[in-house]
Amino acid sequence: MRRRAVEVGLVGLAMALGTWFGGWWSIPPLAAVWQLLRKSEPAWLAGLAAMCAWCGLLLMEPLPPLVRLTGRLSGVLHLPPGGALLVTLGYAGLLAWCAARLARAVRR
Amino acid sequence: MTGSGRLTVLAGFILAMLVGASVWRVGPLPPLGGFLDPVRGVWTVARQAELPARAAAAIPRLSQPVSVRYDQRAVPHIFAANELDAVRALGYVVARDRLLQLELQWRAGAGRLTELLGPAVLAADRESRSLGLADAGASRLRELPANSRGRRLLDAFADGVNARIHELGPRDIPFEYHLLGRQPSLWAPINSFYLMGRMGWTLAPSNLEEQQRRARARVAPAAADAIYPVHSPIQEPIVPNGQHAPRYDLLPIPGPAIHDSLPTPCAPDSARLEGREPPCATAIPPANLGLTEADPAVADAVGSNNWAVAASRTAAGYPLLAGDQHLDLTLPSIWYEAHLVVADSVDVYGVTIPGAPGIVIGFNRDLAWTFTNTEADVQDRYAEEVDDPVHPAHYRLDGVWRPLRLEAEPYLDPRGRTIVVDTLRFTHRGPLTMDADGRWISTRWTVLEAGKELTVLAGAARARSAQAWLDSTASYQAPAQNMLVADRAGTIAIRSTGRFPLRPVVRGDLVQRGDTTAADWTGDWPLASLPQEIDPPQGYLASANQEPVDPRVNPRYLGANWYSPWRAIRINQLLRADSAVTPDAMRRYQTDPGSPAADLFVPAFFRAARRYPDRDSLQQAAQLLAQWDRRYTRENTRAVLYEAAIRRLQSLLWDELSEPSVDGPPPPVTPGLAIVAVLLQDPANPWWDNRGTRDVVEDRDAILADALVRAYDETLRRFGPPNGGGWRWDRIRYDNIYHLLQLPALSALRVPVQGGQSTLNPSSGWGTFGPSWRMVVQLGPQVRAWGIYPGGQSGNPASSRYVDRIPRWSNGLLDTLFMPRNLGQAAARSGSDLQLTPLR
Numbered sequence: 001m002r003r004r005a006v007e008v009g010l011v012g013l014a015m016a017l018g019t020w021f022g023g024w025w026s027i028p029p030l031a032a033v034w035q036l037l038r039k040s041e042p043a044w045l046a047g048l049a050a051m052c053a054w055c056g057l058l059l060m061e062p063l064p065p066l067v068r069l070t071g072r073l074s075g076v077l078h079l080p081p082g083g084a085l086l087v088t089l090g091y092a093g094l095l096a097w098c099a100a101r102l103a104r105a106v107r108r
Numbered sequence: 109m110t111g112s113g114r115l116t117v118l119a120g121f122i123l124a125m126l127v128g129a130s131v132w133r134v135g136p137l138p139p140l141g142g143f144l145d146p147v148r149g150v151w152t153v154a155r156q157a158e159l160p161a162r163a164a165a166a167i168p169r170l171s172q173p174v175s176v177r178y179d180q181r182a183v184p185h186i187f188a189a190n191e192l193d194a195v196r197a198l199g200y201v202v203a204r205d206r207l208l209q210l211e212l213q214w215r216a217g218a219g220r221l222t223e224l225l226g227p228a229v230l231a232a233d234r235e236s237r238s239l240g241l242a243d244a245g246a247s248r249l250r251e252l253p254a255n256s257r258g259r260r261l262l263d264a265f266a267d268g269v270n271a272r273i274h275e276l277g278p279r280d281i282p283f284e285y286h287l288l289g290r291q292p293s294l295w296a297p298i299n300s301f302y303l304m305g306r307m308g309w310t311l312a313p314s315n316l317e318e319q320q321r322r323a324r325a326r327v328a329p330a331a332a333d334a335i336y337p338v339h340s341p342i343q344e345p346i347v348p349n350g351q352h353a354p355r356y357d358l359l360p361i362p363g364p365a366i367h368d369s370l371p372t373p374c375a376p377d378s379a380r381l382e383g384r385e386p387p388c389a390t391a392i393p394p395a396n397l398g399l400t401e402a403d404p405a406v407a408d409a410v411g412s413n414n415w416a417v418a419a420s421r422t423a424a425g426y427p428l429l430a431g432d433q434h435l436d437l438t439l440p441s442i443w444y445e446a447h448l449v450v451a452d453s454v455d456v457y458g459v460t461i462p463g464a465p466g467i468v469i470g471f472n473r474d475l476a477w478t479f480t481n482t483e484a485d486v487q488d489r490y491a492e493e494v495d496d497p498v499h500p501a502h503y504r505l506d507g508v509w510r511p512l513r514l515e516a517e518p519y520l521d522p523r524g525r526t527i528v529v530d531t532l533r534f535t536h537r538g539p540l541t542m543d544a545d546g547r548w549i550s551t552r553w554t555v556l557e558a559g560k561e562l563t564v565l566a567g568a569a570r571a572r573s574a575q576a577w578l579d580s581t582a583s584y585q586a587p588a589q590n591m592l593v594a595d596r597a598g599t600i601a602i603r604s605t606g607r608f609p610l611r612p613v614v615r616g617d618l619v620q621r622g623d624t625t626a627a628d629w630t631g632d633w634p635l636a637s638l639p640q641e642i643d644p645p646q647g648y649l650a651s652a653n654q655e656p657v658d659p660r661v662n663p664r665y666l667g668a669n670w671y672s673p674w675r676a677i678r679i680n681q682l683l684r685a686d687s688a689v690t691p692d693a694m695r696r697y698q699t700d701p702g703s704p705a706a707d708l709f710v711p712a713f714f715r716a717a718r719r720y721p722d723r724d725s726l727q728q729a730a731q732l733l734a735q736w737d738r739r740y741t742r743e744n745t746r747a748v749l750y751e752a753a754i755r756r757l758q759s760l761l762w763d764e765l766s767e768p769s770v771d772g773p774p775p776p777v778t779p780g781l782a783i784v785a786v787l788l789q790d791p792a793n794p795w796w797d798n799r800g801t802r803d804v805v806e807d808r809d810a811i812l813a814d815a816l817v818r819a820y821d822e823t824l825r826r827f828g829p830p831n832g833g834g835w836r837w838d839r840i841r842y843d844n845i846y847h848l849l850q851l852p853a854l855s856a857l858r859v860p861v862q863g864g865q866s867t868l869n870p871s872s873g874w875g876t877f878g879p880s881w882r883m884v885v886q887l888g889p890q891v892r893a894w895g896i897y898p899g900g901q902s903g904n905p906a907s908s909r910y911v912d913r914i915p916r917w918s919n920g921l922l923d924t925l926f927m928p929r930n931l932g933q934a935a936a937r938s939g940s941d942l943q944l945t946p947l948r
Contacts, residue, residue, distance in 0.1 A: 023141070023142070023147070062154060062158065065157035065906040066906070069153055072854055072906065088146070088151070091140065
């Protein structure tokens, strides 16, 4: 369990670095590669790692403006308060999960 | 297929969709990948939200380093070695805080919004271009010599803005650009002219010629002339006329010259008022006159105020000046606060409009100034004879066919594709457009021929006395402003400054013949003739968009259908009654809830109610109205009834104007309340008659009583019982400060304010227009100043400075303005430092 958590953390770190230096598009390939290497792990862990990665990147922003921005952006997108944050994390998670899931199928 | 297989297919499908939406736009959404990316996307806006403790930037052509210290209110204090460097720094700091606003404003003036926002805004672009704003901007820039001071100021401002744009990385793009999926475009010197042109349009009075045309399609010309008069029937002019109270020039108003004609099954109003018949629901079209709350008539008294008090009438013995521009309320605000300091030449504090290379309204160490709009008629229309009714290429002038200047105007979308190409036509007078009747009308407008304004204002900021300031602004042309100035030496002065045309006709509010040069303007009002006053014996000066000069003093045509002068009356009431004015009193006056209009009309409703003592609902309504102190305080619960009654009164009174016309033009705007005030003195005037009641002639009191009853019914229906809490004023009237892109989530909506129709803090129907910059300046040995605008310095919605001023503004409070003399003083209260250096 602990080993798995560390692994997810490392994958998340790789995804954060990938996003930092590359962009959003680094998430699916990193998730796919990880799944190809660790075929026994469930794909949703890749999604979790991506969400952690982006959450960490977002938390690098100053908090009060981030909270205000979340409220404003959620309103603009017609989402409930906090919705924009969830959509952002969900987007990253979904990208990673889908890519991992496909990689798993390819590996078979 | 197994469950796992289906899941894989689903994952593949979702991934394809996500990648597609991440790369391409889906509907109004930008590509999601770049948008949600926490490193380069919209979330980076949080990082730019607050000013850093220290920052540095390089600006091309800067001759010396410039120090900028932001104070605790995020106002930049710019210390530069020369004026051009100060303006470069101003361009930089404005772009830093208001980049999207800069772009939207110039694009609005140039008619190029579609290139940023897409075809949805094509109509707005077409309007700007057909008005000739874009064309005029190009002409103004061409006429500006390359080495002129004006050109150098525009270039310097562009240097500053573009330095900011050039340094923007993906993590510095403002919020709205992320939403739009666009990049900021570079600033060109011409953009300042586009901005001024758009401002001119905002401040242009209504289309007087069109108003007359619509009115004359329904009533006799004499009646139309009387209800949209050349001179205000209530005189409280800007230039004091020696009287100590408003004067009512109660000239008879000719009737509409049409009679009851609409067949209707309704009982006469008198029968209904006596309770013998049920109310007639169809007698008056429910939405007649388009009397929504946004109707110009309802907003008749909306506008700006300013006043100055001589030292002899202030408690401290120092002159005081108050300014209060009422404009569209937007987020970010139309104004940006700044302080420019250039050793030994410029030390000016105030507000600029993002895009203007200097302070527009403000003060220096010796004087303060502010504006209200003059509302003069500076725009004339001419019916042209053309060679082709659909695609004209020539117009006839003095018997000769002259070629029209034709300009192809392409409108592009954000990807540079052409949406449509229009052909604009110009006569020697100005742009030529087809009106609703199919006539080709050319327009001459001073705004299209002006161009020195920005330079003039920059020069005036250096003046050391009121007289020098007036001299500096003498060449200012448009949009015409009531310019008020006060200095430390004790001088107070006002001048309606601008270019006012001289015409060969008595009235300028009718469409003129275009086929002769004899109809053209013959010159301009000489400077000495402009409405002006210096140090009047009464010890104060005030303007509120009212007719500037008493026609008994100067009857020359300056405009028509002036705003009803209720605000001017109220300012004069307050200042006449106060011989020891304080800065705090000036502040309180800016949101004074008193209404001279209510003082006039409420007794008239009572008089009408007394005439029908047996009408229960009328008596109840009158009783409720009697409980009102005629003040539009937030908590009062009776102003709503009065407001409804006034709306109903206008609807009933002006029914002749509101009738739908099958082939004719739409109804004109509702005449001002001042005209209704005149009619109150003429109880049997035919205008009072309700056309919807055949064979019955109503008089004043019948209509007033009917209006009050209908208002009472309507108020009960909409807001519940009188004491149920629903009638509270701040639940009914509030300001709505919309974001420039009209996004509610970025707006401040339902902001409670004190004030109502005809008060000094008037509220417009939709609450989107109001006090945009309130300022009070005391001109003592040390200049002291207070001010506020709704919004905040930052245009970043994630910033604590985005809407931070709204609570105090809403409560009628002002912030103390900090005007440091030197860098040391500025640094002592600085929240953020910015060092600007020359770009090598």
